[in-house]
Amino acid sequence: MADEIIPPTPSEEAYAADADQGDVFTIDDPFALFADWLALAGKSEPNDANAMALATVDEAGLPDVRMVLLKDVSACGLSFYTNLESAKGRQLAANPKAALCFHWKSIRRQVRFRGAVEPVREEEADAYFKTRARGARIGAWASAQSRPLEGRFALEKAVAAKAAKYAIGEIPRPPQWSGYRLMPSAIEFWVNRPFRLHERLQYTQQEGGWAKQALYP
Numbered sequence: 001m002a003d004e005i006i007p008p009t010p011s012e013e014a015y016a017a018d019a020d021q022g023d024v025f026t027i028d029d030p031f032a033l034f035a036d037w038l039a040l041a042g043k044s045e046p047n048d049a050n051a052m053a054l055a056t057v058d059e060a061g062l063p064d065v066r067m068v069l070l071k072d073v074s075a076c077g078l079s080f081y082t083n084l085e086s087a088k089g090r091q092l093a094a095n096p097k098a099a100l101c102f103h104w105k106s107i108r109r110q111v112r113f114r115g116a117v118e119p120v121r122e123e124e125a126d127a128y129f130k131t132r133a134r135g136a137r138i139g140a141w142a143s144a145q146s147r148p149l150e151g152r153f154a155l156e157k158a159v160a161a162k163a164a165k166y167a168i169g170e171i172p173r174p175p176q177w178s179g180y181r182l183m184p185s186a187i188e189f190w191v192n193r194p195f196r197l198h199e200r201l202q203y204t205q206q207e208g209g210w211a212k213q214a215l216y217p
């Protein structure tokens with residue numbers, strides 16, 4: 001059964017046909033390098049080049065992972081938005097550390113970040129909330145993210161109730177809806193190379209800057 005659904009291991013010929021990406025580590029600053037790769041991915045990914053896997057750890061030490069969307073990036077860190085009472089919100093409250101992983105299939109590259117997580121400022125969350133479509137702002141009020149849902153109808157009822165409540169005027173940001181910023185202490189860039197001899201470049205934060213180290217694939 002698995003043989004039918006799992007793609008076969010590439011042959012010699014398939015590896016040989018892999019396009020050579022040339023030198024991809026052309027920028028020294030890791031945030032500028034990441035921005036360069038994300039911009040490139042945005043040109044070829046079918047959707048959501050800013051989607052990233054967010055790994056957190058619960059109170060029992062059990063890891064969890066799910067996709068979220070990157071909404072801002074700077075030397076201060078990477079931010080994303082969510083419901084603070086969701087599973088990830090509870091996990092981050094108990095253990096404010098996380099990892100992020102981008103994988104862009106269209107350019108065969110991966111970037112990973114690890115570090116401490118802090119809540120974004122209220123004004124930042126307000127500013128981003130305002131940019132969301134009206135329906136998405138209503139949705140943020142209606143969804144008790146990660147809690148049991150009796151049926152789709154319960155969600156539709158909650159959406160209708162919030163839409164009626166906020167029929168006119170501004171929709172305020174729900175107090176339980178905000179963002180987090182991961183401040184990386186390590187960043188790793190990976191690019192596909194033939195025969196699984198991939199190239200990895202790890203940046204680790206040092207006093208006054210970033211140290212660079214190539215890693216075996």
Ligand SMILES: Cc1cc2nc3c(=O)[nH]c(=O)nc-3n(C[C@H](O)[C@H](O)[C@H](O)COP(=O)(O)O)c2cc1C
Pocket residue numbers: 048051064065066067068069070080081082083086087088089145146
């Ligand atoms: C491509 C993609 C992007 C997503 N972006 C977000 C996001 O930015 N924020 C969010 O709360 N959930 C997002 N989700 C949904 C999450 O993966 C997840 O289902 C939800 O946040 C609940 O996760 P939790 O129960 O672990 O807290 C996204 C899902 C996908 C597939």
